[in-house]
Amino acid sequence: MFPCTPPGTGIYDEMLLQDGSVREHYAAYWKWLNQRPLEEMERKRREAELLFHRVGITFAVYGESRGTERLIPFDSLPRIIPAQEWSALEEGIRQRVLALNMFLHDIYHDQRIIREGRLPAEQVFGNAHYQPCMQDVNLPNDIYAQISGVDLIRDDSGNWFVLEDNLRTPSGVSYMIENRRMMMRLFPELFSTNPVAPVDHYPSLLLETLQQGSFVSHPNVVLLTPGRYNSAYFEHAFLAQQMGIELVEGADLFVKDGHVFMRTTAGPQRVDVIYRRIDDDYLDPLAFRQDSALGVPGLLSVYREGNVAIANAVGTGVADDKSIYPYVPDMIRFYLDEEPILHNVPTWQCRNPKELDHVLHHLPDLVVKEVHGAGGYGMLVGPASTAEQIAQFRERLKARPDNYIAQPTLSLSTCPIFTAAGIAPRHIDLRPFVLSGRDIRMVPGGLTRVAMQQGSLVVNSSQGGGTKDTWVLEEPSC
Amino acid sequence: MLSRTAAELYWLSRYLERAENTARMLDVAWNLSLIPFSVTARDELSAPLIISGSMERYLETHGTLQVHNVLHFFTFDQDNPGSIYNSLRIARENAHAVRGKITSEMWEGINTTWIELQEMSSAGLLSIGVSSFFDWVKQRSHLFRGAAYGTIMRNDAFRFLRIGTFIERADNTARILGVRQQADTASDSSAVQFYRWNALLRSVGAFEAYREIYSDSISFDNIAELLILRAEMPRSLRSCVEMLCELLPTIEGNAGINAKRQAAVLFARMRYGDIDHIMNVGVQEYLEDFLRRINELADTLRQDYLEVL
Helix, strand or coil: CCCECCCCCCCCECCECCCCCECHHHHHHHHHHCCCCHHHHHHHHHHHHHHHHHHCCEEECCCCCCCCEEECCEEEEEEEEEHHHHHHHHHHHHHHHHHHHHHHHHHCCCCHHHHCCCCCHHHHHCCCCCCHHHCCCCCHHHCCCCEEEEEEEECCCCCEEEEEEECCCCCCHHHHHHHHHHHHHHCHHHHHHCCECCCCCHHHHHHHHHHHCCCCCCCCEEEECCCCCCCCHHHHHHHHHHHCCEEECHHHEEEECCEEEEEECCEEEEECEEEECCCHHHHCCCCCCCCCCCCCCCHHHHHHCCCCEEECCCCHHHCCCCCCHHHHHHHHHHHHCCCCCCEECCCEECCCHHHHHHHHHCHHHEEEEECCCCCCCCCEEHHHCCHHHHHHHHHHHHHCHHHEEEEECCCCCEEEEEECCEEEEEEEEEECEEEECCCEEECCCCEEEECCCCCCCCCCHHHCCEEEEEEEECCCCC | CEHHHHHHHHHHHHHHHHHHHHHHHHHHHHHHHCCCCHHHHHHHHHHHHHHCCCHHHHHHHHCCCCHHHHHHHHCCCCCCCCCHHHHHHHHHHHHHHCCCCCCHHHHHHHHHHHHHHHHHHHHCHHHHCHHHHHHHHHHHHHHHHHHHHHHCCCCHHHHHHHHHHHHHHHHHHHHHHHHHHHCCCCCCCHHHHHHHHHHHHHHCCCHHHHHHHCCCCCCHHHHHHHHHCCCCCCCCHHHHHHHHHHHHHHCCCCCCHHHHHHHHHHHHHHHCCCHHHHHHHCHHHHHHHHHHHHHHHHHHHHHHHHCCC
16 A cells, blocks of 8 residues: 555544545545555655746745745645535635625625624725725726635544635735646646646636726726845736736826727737736825835726726725635625524634633634734744734734734644655645636635644645645546 | 846857857867977967957966866866856856756756766866866757757747847957968968868867858858858857848837847848958958947847836
């Protein structure tokens, strides 16, 4: 049998049961793996690393010297989700994203949810990501977040939870596609025996979604990147190339006579849709941060006139903030009159004195996050921290309680990865990507992120996390 | 095409061509420095510094002309903007910025070049072997050009890559010829003369071509004709300008009228030029005029296509 470290007790493992047997949907893969010597998997791992390096699938790390590039660790043991389970998940995700888009439309128009007392007004209007300039701006199909990523995790019983919503500029989809291509290159035989749902058509779905977000027919779509030193630059270039659209920087665009143009070798050319991968704050130095060199002066006024579409819309950050997160299940009830299919992780809002009190008494057991934080920065994982770290965090928490939320430390499910000594369990999450245009579209699966260190719960690539290919298996294999 | 993209493609190929030219020039200097003519050894070492206009910068750091210092200065010296290391670094950075506009084979080619260069840089020139390093640089340049020829669509991306190559190559050939002909003094023995001309021809990869075209012994008039006016010689000034003249009108759109005219005027001068006339004017004067014109063309290209305001 292939050398194997069993999953930890009290932890849900995607592949192995506590008694060491494999789950049914992994049976075919497990049988295949056991015919492979350990050395072959090690050789394939090195081959994959070489290919990723050569192709330049890298990301830049902030805080390291300018232009430092690293590989995101890739593990070739797939994370498998049976099709039935996926379709239930997909239904829940669609429901959630639909409600979030309705919420955004509501708060930038009638604000029904606030007037009817379902959400405290200060949670919206006091939010740094709320953009008053979006009030009464009408968008095609009333869609604000054309591209969303919903982060999902499973607890020790295997129940799914939404950890957070990403409605600004969710990244990682290029790794989803490249991981699949890499797997098909390394192990073509696996794909002839396992009916894996394809993901390679994502860029064409994305392009259609972006085109649907324009008021004009046959729009000229561009992707706006902060530039080659951005951590996700690979993804920006990859998506632009796959969609066959221009990859532009702020300096390539300018505003004239109420429209946006790009500078080309054949003169100015009009731009109708901007898939932007830069934050609201940097979009337009005339409207937001004046020191921004990444944006386009005057862009916002063209946008408000409806002469250019921006995806995602300005001001979506107010809906994916961790302080709004606790209200999402209620949004689903409010806008759709449905019960939420997917559950939230129980969350304490430190802005409420009672809840803060609870959090302060249970810090060693909790995960505490900044409400506006992302990327795994500025958080406390209680069980993994020293008494000193906890004491320091306690002071920060007391100083600005409304800046934090707390959640129980969920164990997160594990999935085995390849190590030098065989396979061993590591914690994972899942980020499916959701495209909202005239209708909502998804490719099956998403990006599985892995905490590569034993016992670690932090899956963010900026913190050394890795990725896996995610398979939605069309039917149980035998 | 985006002006910025065009600029990045243009500089990508200019810097790659520059790395290749530097390797050619240094390979010859290194080989000749091994030949025991004290006069030539010194000249050969200083030639690359004069041609690239970096003598002052070199002397500031190193003081005297030492073969290994000169080699390091032009290969792995990260403080010398004209080193092969920096040329390839900038070429690769530009490729990175336009990786969506070049084919994956081109990108993988130049990215692998960069990864291997860093390994070589830490190993050091002597452990790699001086000549094998220069061969490697030339081969990587050939590989990229071959990948470009074999895989990229014949669109503006391809054209701006080619334009960058020919601007850089014309500038390089003109500089080499200019510096080398100044070193031509009547007092030299015929053996010294032979090695000088030999070096000049080999540094632009024209030694075999010379032998094929001119059966008589090597003379400067013939070399000048070969490197300035000959259409068959891919590194001659005429060939470079002819390619620029062909490429510019095929760029999409109606921009660049000034660049097109300047290229056409320059080409007409070469197409109907004549070596006796050039010798009468003086090769030095002719080359200075050419360099002024080719750099003017590069400036116009920048204004017309690459930095559109």
